[in-house]
Amino acid sequence: MLDIIRDPHARRYRGLGTGLAVAVYLFLWIPIVIIIPMAFGPTHELTFPPASYSFDLFRIFFSSPGWLNPLFQSFKVALAAVAVAMFAGVPAGYWIARHDFVGKGLLTGIVMSPLIVPTVVTALGLFLYFSYFRISTTTLSIVLGHVMYILPYVILMIMAGVQKLDRNLEFGAELMGAGPIRMFLTVVIPQLVPSLVSAAFFAFLLSFDEVVISWFLVGSDTVTLPVKMFSALEFEVSPVIAAVSVFLTALTLLVCIVTIPLMRPGSTDG
Numbered sequence: 001m002l003d004i005i006r007d008p009h010a011r012r013y014r015g016l017g018t019g020l021a022v023a024v025y026l027f028l029w030i031p032i033v034i035i036i037p038m039a040f041g042p043t044h045e046l047t048f049p050p051a052s053y054s055f056d057l058f059r060i061f062f063s064s065p066g067w068l069n070p071l072f073q074s075f076k077v078a079l080a081a082v083a084v085a086m087f088a089g090v091p092a093g094y095w096i097a098r099h100d101f102v103g104k105g106l107l108t109g110i111v112m113s114p115l116i117v118p119t120v121v122t123a124l125g126l127f128l129y130f131s132y133f134r135i136s137t138t139t140l141s142i143v144l145g146h147v148m149y150i151l152p153y154v155i156l157m158i159m160a161g162v163q164k165l166d167r168n169l170e171f172g173a174e175l176m177g178a179g180p181i182r183m184f185l186t187v188v189i190p191q192l193v194p195s196l197v198s199a200a201f202f203a204f205l206l207s208f209d210e211v212v213i214s215w216f217l218v219g220s221d222t223v224t225l226p227v228k229m230f231s232a233l234e235f236e237v238s239p240v241i242a243a244v245s246v247f248l249t250a251l252t253l254l255v256c257i258v259t260i261p262l263m264r265p266g267s268t269d270g
Contacts, residue, residue: 081146081150149207202259211230229245
């Protein structure tokens, strides 16, 4: 380690790597930094820096049915999708992580396929499939589409959490006469609480921000907030979009603040 520190070439490459990392982070953060003051600007145009500052854009956002209805729809869809994904993904993730069976690799690949299939392809397939059953453009179709999208992430996070658990506790519960379901509910679930909370919050953000699948499945009365934002950009440049963007950024930051401590080593210790 000392040789690397003393080597001028190593220090040069280390400095180059640090500079490159800083440049990348600045490139990613500058659009967010710019949009924040624009959200407090005038209501008739998007300008940077704003000529004046006020909360008028936020007042319009939180008082206009044209924005509130999509906001409530996004919350409703995300909460329903998370509930279904957690109900299906938690036992599935535990089973895949704990058991070896014929076709495990194939099953895992099928479950994880939404992670590698282009989202637009998935969205088109869901639209055609739901249209056949005449449920396209309904809230149910959007929820089911979001469940397919977020379920692999829930399963992956649960599998990662299960790998950290003490399996001897599960064996002990079974030796004491606990059945599989009772053992799962009384031994596994309490230890998985940090992973459960992290998976639920992460899945909520994914569903709340999802736009491609939603775009294919929404109807005139089931528009979600991201679809509303993209529609506003396509047909008009509403300054309210800046306030919505800041709201989504604050929501994401709040979720990260809650979940990051749960993902630290030792957070699963009982």
